Amino acid sequence: MNKKFWIKFSVMLAIVTAILVLDLVTKYVLDAQLSFSESVTVIPYVINFKLVHNIGAAWGILAGRQAFLIGLSIFFLAIFIAYYCKEKNKTWFLNITFGFLIGGCIGNLFDRIFIGYVRDFIQFAFWQSFPVFNFADVALTLGVVMFIIYLILYFTRMKRAEKKLGINVENVKDDAKNFSKNLEENERTIKESKPKLQKKTKQKSEDDIKKVEQNSLTNIDEIEKNSQQNLSVKRQNSKEEIGHKPQQKVQKTAKNAAKMHKNQKKIERKDSNGNRKKINKNSNLQSDVRKGDTSGGEND
Numbered sequence: 001m002n003k004k005f006w007i008k009f010s011v012m013l014a015i016v017t018a019i020l021v022l023d024l025v026t027k028y029v030l031d032a033q034l035s036f037s038e039s040v041t042v043i044p045y046v047i048n049f050k051l052v053h054n055i056g057a058a059w060g061i062l063a064g065r066q067a068f069l070i071g072l073s074i075f076f077l078a079i080f081i082a083y084y085c086k087e088k089n090k091t092w093f094l095n096i097t098f099g100f101l102i103g104g105c106i107g108n109l110f111d112r113i114f115i116g117y118v119r120d121f122i123q124f125a126f127w128q129s130f131p132v133f134n135f136a137d138v139a140l141t142l143g144v145v146m147f148i149i150y151l152i153l154y155f156t157r158m159k160r161a162e163k164k165l166g167i168n169v170e171n172v173k174d175d176a177k178n179f180s181k182n183l184e185e186n187e188r189t190i191k192e193s194k195p196k197l198q199k200k201t202k203q204k205s206e207d208d209i210k211k212v213e214q215n216s217l218t219n220i221d222e223i224e225k226n227s228q229q230n231l232s233v234k235r236q237n238s239k240e241e242i243g244h245k246p247q248q249k250v251q252k253t254a255k256n257a258a259k260m261h262k263n264q265k266k267i268e269r270k271d272s273n274g275n276r277k278k279i280n281k282n283s284n285l286q287s288d289v290r291k292g293d294t295s296g297g298e299n300d
Contacts, residue, residue: 015099023107100143107136
C-alpha cells in the first residue's frame with residue numbers, strides 16, 4: 001500500500017469523524033434545548049427545528065422494532081466496509097462516498113443502541129409531511145446518491161472498455177464459472193482416485209521389493225559360488241607351489257655350497273702361495289745375513 005492510499009483513507013476517516021461529531025453534538029444540544037415536538041424556525045419557509053423521538057424508520061415504518069433495525073444497520077455497515085476492502089480502485093470519489101455512508105450509519109446506530117430511539121430535529125417548512133431527519137440521515141442520503149453515481153460511472157467505463165477490447169463481461173463470467181466447475185470436478189476425481197493410486201503404488205512397491213530381494217539372493221548365491229571356486233583354485237595353486245619350492249630351495253643351496261667350496265679353495269691357494277713367497281723371502285734374508293757375517297770375520 002502506497003502513500004496515496006493512506007492519504008485517501010485518512011480523508012475518509014476524517015469525514016466519518018466530522019459527521020459523527022456534528023450529528024451527536026447537534027442531537028445533544030437540541031434535545032436539551034427543545035421539548036418534544038417543539039418547533040423553531042431557522043430559515044423562514046425553508047427549514048424548522050422540531051425535536052422528534054423516532055422509534056422506527058422513516059415515516060414511522062417498523063416502529064418499535066429496534067432490535068431488527070439495529071441488526072439491519074449493522075448488516076449494511078458490514079456490507080459497506082466489505083465492499084470498500086474488496087474494491088481495488090479506491091478513488092477519491094469512492095473514499096468520500098464511503099465516508100458519508102459509514103458516518104451516517106454509525107450516527108443513527110449509536111442512538112438506537114444507547115438511547116433506544118433516533119433523535120430527529122430537521123424539518124422542511126415548505127413540506128411538513130416529509131419525515132423529520134438529522135445530519136446522519138443527510139450523510140446517508142448523500143452517500144447513497146454518490147454511490148449510485150459511482151456505479152453508473154463504473155458500468156459505463158466497463159462498457160467502453162468492452163467496446164474497445166471487444167470483450168463481453170458476461171462471457172468472461174461464464175468462462176470463469178465453467179473453469180471453476182471444471183476445477184471442482186478435477187478435485188473430486190483426484191480425491192476419488194487417490195486411494196486407488198495409493199493401492200496401486202503399494203502393490204508396485206511390494207512387487208519391486210520382492211524382485212529386489214530375489215535378485216539380491218541370486219547375486220549372493222553366485223558370489224558364494226564364485227568365492228568357493230576361487231578358494232579351491234587358490235588352494236590347488238598353493239599346494240603346487242609348496243611342492244616345487246623345496247626342490248628349488250635344495251638346488252639353490254647345493255649351488256651355493258659348491259660356490260662356497262670353490263671360493264674356499266681359491267682362498268687357500270692364494271694363502272699358500274703367499275706363505276711360500278714369504279718363506280722364500282725369509283730364507284734369502286737369512287742366507288744374506290750369514291754371508292755378511294762370514295765376510296766380516298775374514299777381514300778381521
